[in-house]
Amino acid sequence: MDRRSFLKFGALAASSGVMGACGQATQKVIPFVIPPEDGANPVDGYHYATTCRECEAGCGVVVRTVNGRAKKIEGNSVHPISNGRACVKAQAAVQRVYHSERLTDPMVNKNGKFEKISWNDAIGMLVEKLKIANGKTFFLNNGANDALAGVVDSIFGEKGGNFIASNHDFGHESLIAGGSSLFDFPKIQLADMSNADFTILLGADMNESGVSPVYQAYTFGQSRRGRPSKRGRFVYCGSRLSPTAASADKWLPVPPGQLGLLALSIAQVVVDTVIQRELAPSVGRDTLMGWRQALNSFTPEKTYKKIEVKADYIRRMAAPFVDEAPALMVAGDGVVGFTNGTSSTEAIEFVNMLSAEIGREKTKLSQAKTLQSNPTLKAALQANFGLAPEKQSFRRLKILTDGMVGNEYKVGIISHTNPVFDTPKSLKFKEALANVPFKVSFSCFMDETTVECNLVLPDNHWLESWSAQLPNFRPGVPILNLVQPTVVPFLNTKQAGDVLLEAAAKAGIAVPAKNLESFIGTVIEKNRAYLKDVPTALDTKESWNHMLQSGGWWPNYNIGGQAETPKPASLSAVSKNLIIEDPSFDGDDSYQFYLHPYKTAHMGRGNGANQAWMHEAPDPVTTLMWQFWIEVNPVMASTIGVVEGDIVKVASPYGSITGPVFPFAGLRPDVIAVPVGYGHTKYGELANNVGSNAMNLLGITIDKTSGALAFRSQKVSITKDKGSVMMMRNAHPRGEYKGEIFQL
Amino acid sequence: MVKFGSLSTTAKVVLGFIGTAIATFLVLFYIFYEGPFYLVAHQPTQPINYSHKVHADDNKIPCQYCHTFARRSEMSGVPGAARCMNCHESVKQEAPEIKKVIAHYENNKPIEWVKVFDLPDHVWFSHKKHIAKDVSCQTCHGPIEKMDVVSRTNDFQMGFCLDCHQENEAPTDCWTCHT
Numbered sequence: 001m002d003r004r005s006f007l008k009f010g011a012l013a014a015s016s017g018v019m020g021a022c023g024q025a026t027q028k029v030i031p032f033v034i035p036p037e038d039g040a041n042p043v044d045g046y047h048y049a050t051t052c053r054e055c056e057a058g059c060g061v062v063v064r065t066v067n068g069r070a071k072k073i074e075g076n077s078v079h080p081i082s083n084g085r086a087c088v089k090a091q092a093a094v095q096r097v098y099h100s101e102r103l104t105d106p107m108v109n110k111n112g113k114f115e116k117i118s119w120n121d122a123i124g125m126l127v128e129k130l131k132i133a134n135g136k137t138f139f140l141n142n143g144a145n146d147a148l149a150g151v152v153d154s155i156f157g158e159k160g161g162n163f164i165a166s167n168h169d170f171g172h173e174s175l176i177a178g179g180s181s182l183f184d185f186p187k188i189q190l191a192d193m194s195n196a197d198f199t200i201l202l203g204a205d206m207n208e209s210g211v212s213p214v215y216q217a218y219t220f221g222q223s224r225r226g227r228p229s230k231r232g233r234f235v236y237c238g239s240r241l242s243p244t245a246a247s248a249d250k251w252l253p254v255p256p257g258q259l260g261l262l263a264l265s266i267a268q269v270v271v272d273t274v275i276q277r278e279l280a281p282s283v284g285r286d287t288l289m290g291w292r293q294a295l296n297s298f299t300p301e302k303t304y305k306k307i308e309v310k311a312d313y314i315r316r317m318a319a320p321f322v323d324e325a326p327a328l329m330v331a332g333d334g335v336v337g338f339t340n341g342t343s344s345t346e347a348i349e350f351v352n353m354l355s356a357e358i359g360r361e362k363t364k365l366s367q368a369k370t371l372q373s374n375p376t377l378k379a380a381l382q383a384n385f386g387l388a389p390e391k392q393s394f395r396r397l398k399i400l401t402d403g404m405v406g407n408e409y410k411v412g413i414i415s416h417t418n419p420v421f422d423t424p425k426s427l428k429f430k431e432a433l434a435n436v437p438f439k440v441s442f443s444c445f446m447d448e449t450t451v452e453c454n455l456v457l458p459d460n461h462w463l464e465s466w467s468a469q470l471p472n473f474r475p476g477v478p479i480l481n482l483v484q485p486t487v488v489p490f491l492n493t494k495q496a497g498d499v500l501l502e503a504a505a506k507a508g509i510a511v512p513a514k515n516l517e518s519f520i521g522t523v524i525e526k527n528r529a530y531l532k533d534v535p536t537a538l539d540t541k542e543s544w545n546h547m548l549q550s551g552g553w554w555p556n557y558n559i560g561g562q563a564e565t566p567k568p569a570s571l572s573a574v575s576k577n578l579i580i581e582d583p584s585f586d587g588d589d590s591y592q593f594y595l596h597p598y599k600t601a602h603m604g605r606g607n608g609a610n611q612a613w614m615h616e617a618p619d620p621v622t623t624l625m626w627q628f629w630i631e632v633n634p635v636m637a638s639t640i641g642v643v644e645g646d647i648v649k650v651a652s653p654y655g656s657i658t659g660p661v662f663p664f665a666g667l668r669p670d671v672i673a674v675p676v677g678y679g680h681t682k683y684g685e686l687a688n689n690v691g692s693n694a695m696n697l698l699g700i701t702i703d704k705t706s707g708a709l710a711f712r713s714q715k716v717s718i719t720k721d722k723g724s725v726m727m728m729r730n731a732h733p734r735g736e737y738k739g740e741i742f743q744l
Numbered sequence: 745m746v747k748f749g750s751l752s753t754t755a756k757v758v759l760g761f762i763g764t765a766i767a768t769f770l771v772l773f774y775i776f777y778e779g780p781f782y783l784v785a786h787q788p789t790q791p792i793n794y795s796h797k798v799h800a801d802d803n804k805i806p807c808q809y810c811h812t813f814a815r816r817s818e819m820s821g822v823p824g825a826a827r828c829m830n831c832h833e834s835v836k837q838e839a840p841e842i843k844k845v846i847a848h849y850e851n852n853k854p855i856e857w858v859k860v861f862d863l864p865d866h867v868w869f870s871h872k873k874h875i876a877k878d879v880s881c882q883t884c885h886g887p888i889e890k891m892d893v894v895s896r897t898n899d900f901q902m903g904f905c906l907d908c909h910q911e912n913e914a915p916t917d918c919w920t921c922h923t
Binding site: 010029033035 | 757764822852853854855
């Protein structure tokens with residue numbers, strides 16, 4: 001064959017190949033053997049209202065399902081928390097439910113190797129152990145106030161040596177305690193910023209990792225753009241320019257642990273002004289004079305050195321609390337991460353309360369659209385769908401750990417929480433857990449804690465589950481969220497509540513219902529008379545369906561109802577709380593930096609690390625993605641002699657971590673910031689060996705008042721380590737944020 | 745302009761190769777999409793020898809008993825084995841093909857039917873809208889109730905759709921189908 005012929009045949013073969021690739025492969029139509037929903041529309045699908053359980057904010061969501069599979073999750077527009085919005089975690093829940101690493105079957109741990117067993121054998125094993133334990137069982141959850149927690153409280157309670165605890169988000173205890181001392185209910189006070197003209201955010205990274213990012217971001221947006229004639233102003237005070245801080249008008253880099261002092265300093269100016277102008281007569285002049293006396297040592301001139309904000313500027317920030325009352329202060333991780341977290345929260349709530357009082361008298365309007373639900377209903381819901389706040393403190397988790405070390409428990413039940421990974425390593429939870437003879441984990445994924453357990457029971461994802469949930473904060477209306485299965489479980493999983501009820505009944509323990517769905521239905525039916533706005537003409541099933549269609553129950557505060565403003569338990573009793581102690585830090589003078597561990601919106605405390613979407617989502621400020629980083633102020637970076645990507649070692653008395661450095665101008669020079677949630681070792685392919693776990697650095701420093709872990713009280717050192725990596729960023733290095741940071 | 749004769753030998757070879765490839769591609773493209781290959785009735789082998797004739801013609805079972813979504817959705821839907829068992833729970837269980845269906849049902853294993861009718865991704869078609877206008881199934885699917893083995897009787901080129909739309913004064917705007 002000559003060259004010309006060879007080329008011709010070659011061209012013919014190449015083009016034939018291209019044509020072949022254009023052809024359509026045989027397509028198949030694979031219908032369900034039994035359709036999951038009778039008459040389900042294969043294109044339009046169905047929409048179900050339920051409640052997102054990716055965190056405990058309790059956002060109402062609507063799930064679109066097609067052919068029995070969840071396709072899309074969006075906010076429920078009638079829900080008072082989500083208001084039609086959904087955050088990154090809720091959106092990505094469809095990736096979790098269909099995750100390839102989900103646990104598919106019950107498994108038993110045989111010398112470190114997990115073997116699949118049947119549900120009958122698994123439940124039989126649990127029953128046998130519960131009988132032997134005869135009390136002496138502990139239950140640990142993730143801080144959820146839900147029907148499972150209520151059922152467990154009912155089954156196990158604190159009888160015969162049983163113990164119940166929560167591995168809650170750090171610092172929530174201080175937010176609850178700080179509010180509870182001024183108000184008469186143990187819930188986190190969550191300010192509605194919608195109508196606030198001026199708000200000071202005190203370490204409140206609310207839009208990405210707050211108590212309820214969706215609700216708080218919504219009210220933030222309403223304040224900014226929801227009112228045609230007004231634009232709310234925001235000042236962020238804290239050590240790091242977080243995404244929320246970047247959205248504010250001004251960032252004040254106040255030193256760690258001094259935000260409560262700033263609040264009291266503002267309070268001093270406000271009280272002084274109120275007395276001078278003779279405002280807020282309902283408070284009484286004697287009370288005001290008492291407050292002035294108590295606040296005498298907190299004048300801006302006396303405190304500005306500690307706060308590192310000019311006295312004049314403190315006065316400027318205080319002015320709107322009188323002139324534009326009600327103005328607001330919002331507390332966040334930057335307040336409760338220290339040993340004075342509770343007293344700082346109290347100081348902040350005091351200023352809010354006082355400004356509300358001034359505003360009420362000025363405008364003659366009630367500030368908060370609040371309905372007090374019937375006390376009987378509140379008590380019933382709290383008793384059945386949650387744990388008492390005192391069972392959810394970090395101090396209690398410490399007591400549990402000590403108990404395990406002392407061999408006090410024979411059976412441990414762990415539900416959807418990973419304390420081996422996300423509590424300080426110095427707590428030694430893993431070592432303590434080894435002392436418990438039989439541990440059960442209810443989980444959707446293998447993780448660092450589940451791998452330590454003897455029996456692994458794969459739980460339904462919340463999209464496949466029944467539950468009822470009470471949000472951990474108070475957004476102005478009492479809310480009972482319902483969670484219903486929106487898709488049919490496709491793995492050999494069972495709902496934790498149903499398994500525990502079955503096992504407890506077989507072990508001879510009194511149980512309140514045969515399964516979780518009937519438990520929830522029974523509780524709601526008993527209290528139906530108190531559920532305003534559920535039409536009374538409906539029968540039991542109809543009212544249940546009515547609530548499921550909405551995603552739960554909450555009173556419609558535009559129709560009827562008695563508007564009330566949360567009132568201070570006793571204004572005159574507040575003065576005793578107007579004290580802020582200095583924060584104490586863990587680490588001697590050889591550790592020169594304050595550690596600032598923070599949650600990102602996508603990683604949370606680490607549970608987002610096994611999702612590709614979460615790694616792909618860039619951090620809003622640094623724009624880093626698919627990797628771990630350690631933030632250092634650029635001035636300090638040059639002092640240490642490192643540039644972006646150089647590996648550094650951060651050490652505390654309890655351990656050390658390494659990672660690439662990211663010089664970040666939005667950080668105080670004396671602070672090192674580290675995102676938490678990285679550094680997994682047993683959480684799946686995407687999570688394992690990505691970065692380091694900031695929890696390895698923390699000691700056990702507790703806010704004595706609330707029992708919360710003071711997770712930002714650790715001092716650390718930093719040194720240059722070997723090597724360098726390229727930082728993966730989703731923005732140009734001279735992007736808009738960076739420019740603004742330098743201007744500040 | 746560079747004359748062909750002035751090109752180097754290598755350039756001539758490359759250009760010749762590309763030219764031949766493009767020409768061959770165009771010829772094959774025409775034959776594949778416009779020529780007789782595409783018009784050949786598509787009659788794939790199905791995992792179950794299901795007969796539309798037996799069900800829809802001999803036993804007069806309405807089309808929408810099985811294709812339940814046709815009047816409510818873009819897609820007509822293919823029934824699951826459970827729907828087959830509505831009748832075959834008590835009808836002709838001994839037949840070899842029905843035994844296959846029963847096996848799928850009892851083992852919860854879906855039947856993997858092979859698609860006969862399909863449209864390109866750039867065409868939006870709604871069964872619901874056509875049924876609402878009383879367009880019969882046979883208009884597009886041919887005399888399917890007479891077929892033991894389903895085959896494609898139309899080429900489903902754009903002309904086929906437009907002829908019918910014009911005849912029935914249905915919209916002929918581009919975005920009616922190419923949304």
